[in-house]
Amino acid sequence: MELEVKSTKKKRQKQRIPSVTGFLSFIIAIFSLTGLNIALIMDYDEFPDFFLIKLPLVGLILGGIGLFTQKRSRLFSIWGILICLFIYIFTFLMFGLAWSINPKP
Numbered sequence: 476m477e478l479e480v481k482s483t484k485k486k487r488q489k490q491r492i493p494s495v496t497g498f499l500s501f502i503i504a505i506f507s508l509t510g511l512n513i514a515l516i517m518d519y520d521e522f523p524d525f526f527l528i529k530l531p532l533v534g535l536i537l538g539g540i541g542l543f544t545q546k547r548s549r550l551f552s553i554w555g556i557l558i559c560l561f562i563y564i565f566t567f568l569m570f571g572l573a574w575s576i577n578p579k580p
Contacts, residue, residue, distance in 0.1 A: 493548045497541030500555030503534040507562055527566050531559040 510526035534555050541552030 493551045494541045494544040496537045496544070497547070497549060497552030497555060500534045500538035500541055501551040501558070502555075503530055503537065504555045504558035504562070507531050507534065508558060511562060511565075527562065531562045534559040 507526050507530035510523060510530070514523040514526060538552045538556035538559065541547075541555070542549055544552075
């Protein structure tokens with residue numbers, strides 16, 4: 476019977492490089508969320524269309540493309556998609572609940 480000698484060297488795990496489109500999706504989502512927060516804190520009267528509709532849509536598209544890349548990490552793509560979806564759900568709930576308030580019966 477032969478005994479196998481275990482090597483003392485630790486096996487290096489290959490770190491996966493994030494995809495460019497996934498990383499861009501994440502950056503756009505963070506930028507959009509920051510713009511939305513600034514618009515809410517500063518109490519702007521006009522609707523921040525750029526930060527609520529256009530940027531998250533671009534982030535969703537880039538995140539979707541980033542999910543289908545081969546041999547790349549999809550972590551930033553998933554985070555970008557989730558943050559963009561959060562922005563859309565937040566906007567829908569904010570306006571939906573605001574319209575449900577009836578100040579004058």
